[in-house]
Amino acid sequence: MSLDKCKTCGDFMFDSHKCLPTWQVVREDQYDDSEGCIELIYSSDASSAAENYVDYNLENWDYPDEIVIWVKKPNDINWNKYTVTVETVSTFSATLIIE
Numbered sequence: 001m002s003l004d005k006c007k008t009c010g011d012f013m014f015d016s017h018k019c020l021p022t023w024q025v026v027r028e029d030q031y032d033d034s035e036g037c038i039e040l041i042y043s044s045d046a047s048s049a050a051e052n053y054v055d056y057n058l059e060n061w062d063y064p065d066e067i068v069i070w071v072k073k074p075n076d077i078n079w080n081k082y083t084v085t086v087e088t089v090s091t092f093s094a095t096l097i098i099e
Contacts, residue, residue: 006019008042009042010042011042019042020042020043020044021042021043021044021073022040022041022042022073022074023040023041023042023043023046023049023071023072023073023074024038024039024040024041024071024072024073024074025038025039025040025041025049025050025053025069025070025071026038026039026069026070027053027057027067027068027069027070028067028068028069028070028081029068039053040074041053041056046071046072046080046082047071047082049071050069050071050082050084051084053069053071053084054067054069054084054086058086065085065086066083066084066085066086067083067084067086068081068082068083068084069081069082069083069084070082
């Protein structure tokens with residue numbers, strides 16, 4: 001078993017690896033009919049591609065609660081519009097203080 005990353009899609013390669021389908025994804029407020037703002041995402045379906053796009057890029061944004069993403073297969077003409085909701089999850093950790 002190999003834990004190397006695929007040079008194409010970036011996923012870990014286990015015994016047998018096949019890259020997931022590609023999707024073209026763009027944030028609605030950044031879309032300007034130019035190819036430069038469109039990113040290629042490897043994902044199993046369109047909604048996962050929208051979620052993964054937000055997950056990959058969220059640290060570069062102002063942490064929106066909700067964001068509109070357009071997704072399509074590279075050879076398709078029509079775009080599908082998705083709303084991705086960003087949820088903040090609290091985590092807690094307790095550490096014993098020995099005095």
